Amino acid sequence: xxxxxxxxxxxxxxxxxxxxxxxxxxxxxxxxxxxxxxxxxxxxxxxxxxxxxxxxxxxxxxxxxxxxxxxxxxxxxxxxxxxxxxxxxxxxxxxxxxxxxxxxxxxxxxxxxxxxxxxxxxxxxxxxxxxxxxxxxxxxxxxxxxxxxxxxxxxxxxxxxxxxxxxxxxxxxxxxxxxxxxxxxxxxxxxxxxxxxxxxxxxxxxxxxxxxxxxxxxxxxxxxxxxxxxxxxxxxxxxxxxxxxxxxxxxxxxxxxxxxxxxxxxxxxxxxxxxxxxxxxxxxxxxxxxxxxxxxxxxxxxxxxxxxxxxxxxxxxxxxxxxxxxxxxxxxxxxxxxxxxx
Numbered sequence: 001x002x003x004x005x006x007x008x009x010x011x012x013x014x015x016x017x018x019x020x021x022x023x024x025x026x027x028x029x030x031x032x033x034x035x036x037x038x039x040x041x042x043x044x045x046x047x048x049x050x051x052x053x054x055x056x057x058x059x060x061x062x063x064x065x066x067x068x069x070x071x072x073x074x075x076x077x078x079x080x081x082x083x084x085x086x087x088x089x090x091x092x093x094x095x096x097x098x099x100x101x102x103x104x105x106x107x108x109x110x111x112x113x114x115x116x117x118x119x120x121x122x123x124x125x126x127x128x129x130x131x132x133x134x135x136x137x138x139x140x141x142x143x144x145x146x147x148x149x150x151x152x153x154x155x156x157x158x159x160x161x162x163x164x165x166x167x168x169x170x171x172x173x174x175x176x177x178x179x180x181x182x183x184x185x186x187x188x189x190x191x192x193x194x195x196x197x198x199x200x201x202x203x204x205x206x207x208x209x210x211x212x213x214x215x216x217x218x219x220x221x222x223x224x225x226x227x228x229x230x231x232x233x234x235x236x237x238x239x240x241x242x243x244x245x246x247x248x249x250x251x252x253x254x255x256x257x258x259x260x261x262x263x264x265x266x267x268x269x270x271x272x273x274x275x276x277x278x279x280x281x282x283x284x285x286x287x288x289x290x291x292x293x294x295x296x297x298x299x300x301x302x303x304x305x306x307x308x309x310x311x312x313x314x315x316x317x318x319x320x321x322x323x324x325x326x327x328x329x330x331x332x333x334x335x336x337x338x339x340x341x342x
Contacts, residue, residue: 003120004028004046008038008064009053009082014105018051021109022116035059039067047077048120051112053105054083054094062097069098078119082107153270157182160266167311168262168304177230178259184231185238185263188218212247215239233257238264243298261301265291265308268300288312 005022009015010033019029030045032038034056041047050068054061061081068074081099094102101115161182165175189197192214196207203211219236222228237251237260244252272287282290288309295305 002026002028003048003117003124004030005116005120006030006032006038006041006045006047006050008032008035008050008056008061010034010056011053014053017109018112021113025113025117027116027120035061035064035067038064039072042068042072042074048123049116050077050079051103051116052079052081052099054081061099062093065094065098076123078123080115080119153274154183154186156270157185157263157266160270161263164262164266164308164311168307173230174259177228177234178262180228180231181234181238181259181263182266184218184222184228185235185267186214186218187221187235188214188216190221191217212239215248230259234259234263236260238267240264241299242301245299256301261304265300265305268294269308284312 003026005027007015007018007022007029008031009018012033015031015033019031022029030041030047032041035052036059038050038052039059052061052064059067061083065079065081068077068079078101079099080101080103081094081097082103082105083094084105091102101119103112103115158179159182161178162175165178170178192211196203196210199207215236215238219232222235223232234257237246237249237257240246240249240251240256240260241264242253242256242261244250246256269287269291272282272290273284275281291300291305291309294300295302
């Protein structure tokens with residue numbers, strides 16, 4: 001396997017030594033003498049690792065790292081900073097600038113090679129993970145595309161999850177998992193026959209039992225991806241009910257994972273607000289009233305449902321504005337022409 005390295009150093013001799021070490025061990029190497037040249041290379045090439053000198057003319061290693069992480073927005077490309085000093089303050093500055101690793105100059109050849117190989121291997125694994133996630137999200141969209149009645153249900157749930165999560169004070173990991181669940185929650189329907197999935201009439205008991213297996217199938221499809229571990233409980237349990245009458249495991253109350261309980265509310269609300277062949281779109285007020293009735297029937301988490309109703313009743317304009325001002329939502333809406341979320 002050939003890794004591709006970007007070597008940035010204003011010293012021709014140092015670049016030559018690095019190039020020889022890396023090329024002799026299977027790397028493809030591109031050289032630059034400063035950060036500005038490196039920026040031009042990143043516009044045209046994909047790299048597995050960057051080895052960057054701290055002190056360079058025009059644009060030094062710190063400035064390049066800050067550009068890469070903040071302006072360019074690449075948080076995953078590994079950067080190994082090379083510096084003549086190894087004092088703790090200098091190391092801290094390198095890491096704060098966005099470097100992943102640190103090598104002192106003059107460097108030991110074996111150390112440079114080992115650190116470069118480790119960083120490049122990690123990057124390839126990350127790329128594979130991203131590709132696997134992309135496949136799953138594409139498959140989930142295929143499921144949604146089969147049902148012309150739901151519109152862009154997944155897209156709306158993605159953004160509703162993000163902003164209700166912020167309202168609840170969830171941490172960034174939980175909010176990301178909730179947003180991903182908006183797209184992936186029904187991916188298990190890939191394993192349900194179209195004769196059942198797209199049946200226009202009411203499902204019989206056997207068909208309903210088959211349909212209910214989609215939560216288990218979805219869990220099985222996604223469980224091998226560690227990055228989706230926080231989303232798995234939502235996929236598996238988003239049809240459980242507070243009183244224990246749901247599926248697949250008849251969990252009750254707080255036995256149901258938190259994100260699954262949150263998602264249930266959003267899923268029901270969006271279904272109520274959306275037009276379907278068997279119903280018109282309900283108003284916000286009627287939809288919230290139905291949610292309140294489900295709460296009285298002991299089907300939903302009472303605290304979370306009250307918080308959602310409060311958000312939608314006390315500050316619905318603020319909630320809608322928060323989503324409409326979201327850059328991701330605006331870009332997504334341009335592509336998918338989303339219906340109003342609220």
